[in-house]
Amino acid sequence: AQSVTQLGSHVSVSEGALVLLRCNYSSSVPPYLFWYVQYPNQGLQLLLKYTSAATLVKGINGFEAEFKKSETSFHLTKPSAHMSDAAEYFCAVSDPNFGNEKLTFGTGTRLTIIP
Amino acid sequence: DTGVSQNPRHKITKRGQNVTFRCDPISEHNRLYWYRQTLGQGPEFLTYFQNEAQLEKSRLLSDRFSAERPKGSFSTLEIQRTEQGDSAMYLCASSLYAGGPADTQYFGPGTRLTVL
Numbered sequence: 001a002q003s004v005t006q007l008g009s010h011v012s013v014s015e016g017a018l019v020l021l022r023c024n025y026s027s028s029v030p031p032y033l034f035w036y037v038q039y040p041n042q043g044l045q046l047l048l049k050y051t052s053a054a055t056l057v058k059g060i061n062g063f064e065a066e067f068k069k070s071e072t073s074f075h076l077t078k079p080s081a082h083m084s085d086a087a088e089y090f091c092a093v094s095d096p097n098f099g100n101e102k103l104t105f106g107t108g109t110r111l112t113i114i115p
Numbered sequence: 116d117t118g119v120s121q122n123p124r125h126k127i128t129k130r131g132q133n134v135t136f137r138c139d140p141i142s143e144h145n146r147l148y149w150y151r152q153t154l155g156q157g158p159e160f161l162t163y164f165q166n167e168a169q170l171e172k173s174r175l176l177s178d179r180f181s182a183e184r185p186k187g188s189f190s191t192l193e194i195q196r197t198e199q200g201d202s203a204m205y206l207c208a209s210s211l212y213a214g215g216p217a218d219t220q221y222f223g224p225g226t227r228l229t230v231l
Contacts, residue, residue, distance in 0.1 A: 009155075032216065032217040034217075036222075041224065042224055043118075043119065043206065043221075043223050044158070044206070044208075044222040045222070046219050046220070046221075049217055049219070051216040052216070090158070092157070101163055101170065101171055102148065102160040102171065103150075103158070103160065103220065104160070105157030105158050105159070106157050107155065107156055107157050108155075108157050
């Protein structure tokens, strides 16, 4: 079974500082990996996804993530935090052998931006 | 593209009652997913459809839960004899599967169920 682990349920960074949200995956096959963001009272929005092409994936709103097989990681970064980045972020994994039938999500990381 | 819509947005019910939620996917999306999210947790997969066929159901989906997608358009999720443990946010997502890798799932705003 596949799973993802998000280290740190709450992360606080100052406005303008680097954002680093951690995600480690467990999978018997090279997985597809995703980062979603959830703003209050809104649905989840896809930030970026890895599908075994380039290991460095660029997403929306200046976010990017790097797939590191040796570390089984897919950490999300952004060079300079904005107040509008405050939200909950979810890492998710799916098994490419079965197609994108279902996503298995981590427990989420709530990002707070300090003015 | 009006996005995925879900109705109602909030539902409060008494234990033992039946409830039904509706999801309208993005038009022309052939896949539709249901997830459940409890407080402090990530969404958990419940079931998904490709067109009108229900292709997979999670073990989380007890016999009290049933989902349909008639004509491959909107979907309904019904919970019979609700229990307090059913209180959660129920999320719907849709995608356009064309045989390629990792089609993007677009999520609706969810229906928050509270069982008293």
